[in-house]
Amino acid sequence: MSPPPYAEEFIHFIDQATTVYHAVDWAQDELESKGYSRLKEDDDWPSILKPGGKYYVTRNATSIIAFAIGKQFISGGPLAMIGSHIDALTLKVKPVSLSEKGGYERLAIAPYSGGGPSQSFDGSYSTWWDRDLGLAGRVLVQAKNGNVEQKLVQFPTPIARIPSLAVHFGAPARGPFNWETNFIPVVGLAKPGDSVLSQDSGSVYGPVKDRHSARLLKAISREIGVPVSSIVDFDLELYDFQSATTLGLSDEFISAPRLDDKLCSFSALKALTNLSDSFLDQSSAVHLVGLFDNEEIGSGLRQGAKSNFIQTVIERLIDAQVGVKEADKSPFTSNLIGQSLASSFLISADVTHAFNPNFPGVYLPGASPELNKGVVIKAEPNGRSTTTSTGKVLLSLVAEASQSELQLFHIRNDGRSGGTIGPMVSERLGCPTIDVGIPQLSMHSIRGITGSADPGIGVKFFQGFFEHYEHLREKIEFN
Structure with missing residues (x-):
């Protein structure tokens, strides 16, 4: 049909x-x-x-x-x-996104919603736990002529996940949860040397290299095909990576x-x-x-x-x-x-x-x-x-x-x-x-x-x- x-x-x-x-x-x-x-x-x-x-x-x-x-x-x-x-509704990458803990590299985010940080985890954002999340948005780059240009970026694979706490831990797994400490996506395992930009990447414009991890900056530079040194700033956000699809016995729904x-x-x-x-x-x-x-x-x-x-x-x-x-x-x-x-x-x-x-x-x-x-x-x-x-x-x-x-x-x-x-x-x-x-x-x-x-x-x-x-x-x- x-x-x-x-x-x-x-x-x-x-x-x-x-x-x-x-x-x-x-x-x-x-x-x-x-x-x-x-x-x-x-x-x-x-x-x-x-x-x-x-x-x-x-x-x-x-x-x-x-x-x-x-x-x-x-x-x-x-x-x-x-x-x-x-x-x-989404989760925006913070202007300072550096966040490492216990050997994990994390990405500091802020909720984009009318409720803001006061919005309950039992509401909209309770559905964001344990999802494969993509990263995309706008990147500002400095061209060779000195002008700042806009480029869109969208990573081809999911890069983040916000892990819930297993129910076996009892009360801490039931909440209440804290936006700032319990709801941070993991994006990798911290590795020695990954936090350093290579010598040939030059000096990053402004304080960007001090506000975001070197791994994130290098990943962005690969996706948009520019040197790390040309990245001026960016507006990035997380999103549900799973594709939209029809659903139902006769495909009468769209899940998206x-x-x-x-x-x-x-x-x-x-x-x-x-x-x-x-x-x-x-x-x-x-x-x-x-x-x-x-x-x-x-x-x-x-x-x-x-x-x-x-x-x-x-x-x-x-x-x-x-x-x-x-x-x-x-x-x-x-x-x-x-x-x-x-x-x-x-x-x-x-x-x-x-x-x-x-x-x-x-x-x-x-x-x-x-x-x-x-x-x-x-x-x-x-x-x-x-x-x-x-x-x-x-x-x-x-x-x-x-x-x-x-x-x-x-x-x-x-x-x-x-x-x-x-x-x-x-x-x-x-x-x-x-x-x-x-x-x-x-x-x-x-x-x-x-x-x-x-x-x-x-x-x-x-x-x-x-x-x-x-x-x-x-x-x-x-x-």
Whole structure:
């Protein structure tokens, strides 16, 4: 039996997207293969943007915004937007990672999560014990001309493991555990002479050689093909090395790491790149996807959804007055921006909880999403969700037009709701917004489960939103 649409492509993507750097790199390749051109934030956009043009821009190499301008678009017209986050819970290598004890070489790490060091080991990171872990990320190297360049690194074999304590030791094996002393990956056995860099490796730029082991630096230099002496710094993280795979008696599931939220990111980007040139020729809207870093730690920093990234992209796009003759251009671009945002709509897409049959009591009847069924509208009345009745009606019309099915999730009153980028982007832009998700099991585990049809279900619905928003928005009064 052939796999559902996009299942194999999504598995391939997840295996490539081991870090947020690699995920954005994949997105750039995907966009360029479909005719999207790269913009830089310090470019003069009005001289570049054209009707029918397709563009993308990155920030910090960890966030990316891509948009296709309908050939009939005029500043003041609508934007159909999907926003998601592309980071995932992980363990980051510390700026000083040297750690040896009892003959073991270890790698000092710090948890990347909203809970930080206070988060319980009984929660998200309990699943990281006794896993084969890979190492990947971004390395900064000094080129021969003195410039500092970025290179991606991903080791081909697992290099780390966080060993649990055998139950035979009794109480110490049951915890509580200490982040700083009990949760350190082992990466090798310390060997005499391994801590010394060879004479021909030169002097390492800055204090890097004093902060990381010589073995780690030499391993990085081998992988990226540069001398140790050219390594300036790096941002590395650990990840579940096991490949994503289909699972189940009929391959109805996908078992994969990093589902939250590379799943919605994948489906949204594929939906955008699927838009045909003939559709864009007739479109009078801008179709935009924003994939943001740092959602798992609050969406702050310059590359997070709380930053000015999406706002400045939209303002510069409207300010360029694409397709307007010079004599007809308006000096009142803030007015045009207000017009555009008032007629625009944003889908905030983040994975949501599928029904877990082993814990039925934590779900509400009628609001317990199923795998391989449909995209889920997420509702919550206390500001963690942007969903409104008008937004639900719009998406119902999108589902009807695209022959898709919608589901609903609402947390119980005695449960705790997670956050999304929706409220913060909605607050910044002021346009109508709704929160949706693709369902998964084992959220925030090192490895989760989604339906094998769910990536394709997401692509179909998000593409339907882009293709039908222009005429459906006129059927609903949002203000």
